[in-house]
Amino acid sequence: MATQYGIAGTTAKGIAASVERGVAEGALSPGAALPPVRRLADELGVSAGTVATAYKELRQRGIVVTRGRGGTVVAAAPAVASRRPPKVPAGLRDLAGGHPDPELLPDLVPPSRLSPGARSHRATPRVARLEDAIRDWLRPDGVPADGVTFAHGALDLIGRLLSVELRPGDAVAMEDPGYHHLLDLVTALGLRTVPVAVDDEGIRPDALRSALRAGVRAVVCSPRAQNPYGGYFSAARRDALVELLREEPEVLVVENDHASAVASAPLRSLTSGGLTRWVHVRTVSKFLGTDLRWAAAACDPVSLARHDGRMLLTSGWVSHLLQETVYGLMTDKGTRALVARAQETYELRRKALVGEFASRGIAADGVSGMNVWVPVRDESAVVNGLRSYGWWVAAGARFRLLSGPGVRISVAELRPADAARLASDFAAVLGESEATYGG
Numbered sequence: 001m002a003t004q005y006g007i008a009g010t011t012a013k014g015i016a017a018s019v020e021r022g023v024a025e026g027a028l029s030p031g032a033a034l035p036p037v038r039r040l041a042d043e044l045g046v047s048a049g050t051v052a053t054a055y056k057e058l059r060q061r062g063i064v065v066t067r068g069r070g071g072t073v074v075a076a077a078p079a080v081a082s083r084r085p086p087k088v089p090a091g092l093r094d095l096a097g098g099h100p101d102p103e104l105l106p107d108l109v110p111p112s113r114l115s116p117g118a119r120s121h122r123a124t125p126r127v128a129r130l131e132d133a134i135r136d137w138l139r140p141d142g143v144p145a146d147g148v149t150f151a152h153g154a155l156d157l158i159g160r161l162l163s164v165e166l167r168p169g170d171a172v173a174m175e176d177p178g179y180h181h182l183l184d185l186v187t188a189l190g191l192r193t194v195p196v197a198v199d200d201e202g203i204r205p206d207a208l209r210s211a212l213r214a215g216v217r218a219v220v221c222s223p224r225a226q227n228p229y230g231g232y233f234s235a236a237r238r239d240a241l242v243e244l245l246r247e248e249p250e251v252l253v254v255e256n257d258h259a260s261a262v263a264s265a266p267l268r269s270l271t272s273g274g275l276t277r278w279v280h281v282r283t284v285s286k287f288l289g290t291d292l293r294w295a296a297a298a299c300d301p302v303s304l305a306r307h308d309g310r311m312l313l314t315s316g317w318v319s320h321l322l323q324e325t326v327y328g329l330m331t332d333k334g335t336r337a338l339v340a341r342a343q344e345t346y347e348l349r350r351k352a353l354v355g356e357f358a359s360r361g362i363a364a365d366g367v368s369g370m371n372v373w374v375p376v377r378d379e380s381a382v383v384n385g386l387r388s389y390g391w392w393v394a395a396g397a398r399f400r401l402l403s404g405p406g407v408r409i410s411v412a413e414l415r416p417a418d419a420a421r422l423a424s425d426f427a428a429v430l431g432e433s434e435a436t437y438g439g
Contacts, residue, residue, distance in 0.1 A: 007035070010046055015054035023063055024080045034064060034072045060168035062188035076398065077184035088392050095422075096394035098227070098371060098410045100262070100286050104342035106335045108289050111324035125308075125317035126150055130327040134282075134296045137330070142272035143280045147304040150318045151311065153293045154283045158220065158254055159185050160314075161279060164306045165252050166191055166217050173211035173219040175203055177373065177399040177406070179227045182220060182256075195401035196221075198229050200367050201237040208244055218252040219245070223269055225259035225369025228399050228408035230350075232265040232368040242273030249276035252303065261339050262287045264347035265368035271298065279303050286370070287339045288329050294322055346370050352416035353409065356423035362430070366411075374426070375406045378433055382407055385429030391422060 005022045009015035022028035041048045058064040062079035088094045135145040151157035168190030176195035197207040224232035271278045283295045357364040366372035376382045379395040396406035
């Protein structure tokens with residue numbers, strides 16, 4: 001349906017600014033269709049080339065996307081709008097957020113000695129003992145850890161890497177279904193997403209082969225606890241993927257091990273396969289605290305230099321106060337014991353829900369991590385149906401590119417005693433949906 005917003009302007013820059021203003025102010029919502037190029041050109045009294053140039057600029061900046069015959073529409077997460085997750089309705093159990101159980105997180109206590117605030121840390125951006133601790137954390141998993149860097153979270157690090165490596169219009173292979181914030185980030189950077197199908201063993205070799213043949217410049221994937229599907233690399237899958245990637249030495253491989261210590265699955269890293277361009281990213285927000293906006297990465301020398309060079313020109317370094325806090329928690333025996341208990345607890349809760357679904361004939365995916373993916377025919381019917389039973393789950397649309405519909409259920413705070421009730425309610429909703437919509 002065409003938008004009713006009045007786009008103005010007589011130059012490409014003016015037209016683009018008008019559309020951007022409409023998006024930022026909410027007059028043009030995600031998915032809203034922009035007029036065809038020739039029609040808007042006639043309305044504004046400009047050439048079709050002027051409008052086409054404006055639309056190209058908007059695409060490169062992640063504000064709109066083009067869907068072939070479907071025309072040009074506002075992006076699902078436009079880079080100029082303040083788009084926040086919807087608030088959980090009052091009275092509902094929140095199983096949509098993907099956050100860890102607060103009872104399984106340590107208390108955050110700042111270090112007793114604060115970093116001197118009167119000088120720059122650009123010359124020494126990383127706390128040496130934390131850097132050593134990260135190497136000790138990575139090497140037992142087979143990740144080469146000679147070159148290590150830090151950032152303000154995984155998205156910050158991945159976004160910086162992609163922005164220095166790629167140019168607007170370049171293609172990136174992305175998991176499908178995949179982590180919605182990463183999908184939004186790639187679009188916001190003006191890059192093209194090429195969907196790569198996943199299963200219980202992670203990204204599928206046939207899908208990756210197709211993406212590489214399509215000319216992708218980077219691959220972003222999860223080796224375990226894939227969000228939202230839950231897959232993890234088997235040894236055979238890792239080897240098959242490495243064989244494909246070795247044939248494309250200029251492709252940057254970004255491995256996002258976001259759940260790491262609580263993934264309840266072994267790490268079989270692509271980085272151990274002798275690739276030329278690679279990055280392995282880890283964060284601690286899932287097991288030390290969601291407010292610890294910090295990430296570590298091991299990189300090949302070129303990626304390390306490009307990332308740190310760009311960071312030097314922006315924030316410069318990650319707060320040493322934050323680094324000391326992370327170090328203190330990672331080396332604390334009590335915290336390590338708590339993290340081990342969290343891993344066991346999340347595995348128990350995930351398996352309990354998958355088992356309850358299976359006993360009712362409901363297929364569900366989730367062999368690692370903190371989420372369960374349930375394929376459904378009608379996401380809206382299931383989400384709204386579960387809402388009537390007191391549950392709040394995530395519709396799969398924001399996680400998908402070409403894959404089929406589903407819902408994501410976060411199990412971090414779902415105790416096994418509640419899993420049976422949720423599965424029973426889910427089965428009832430499916431029955432109601434089938435009776436109402438024919439499935």
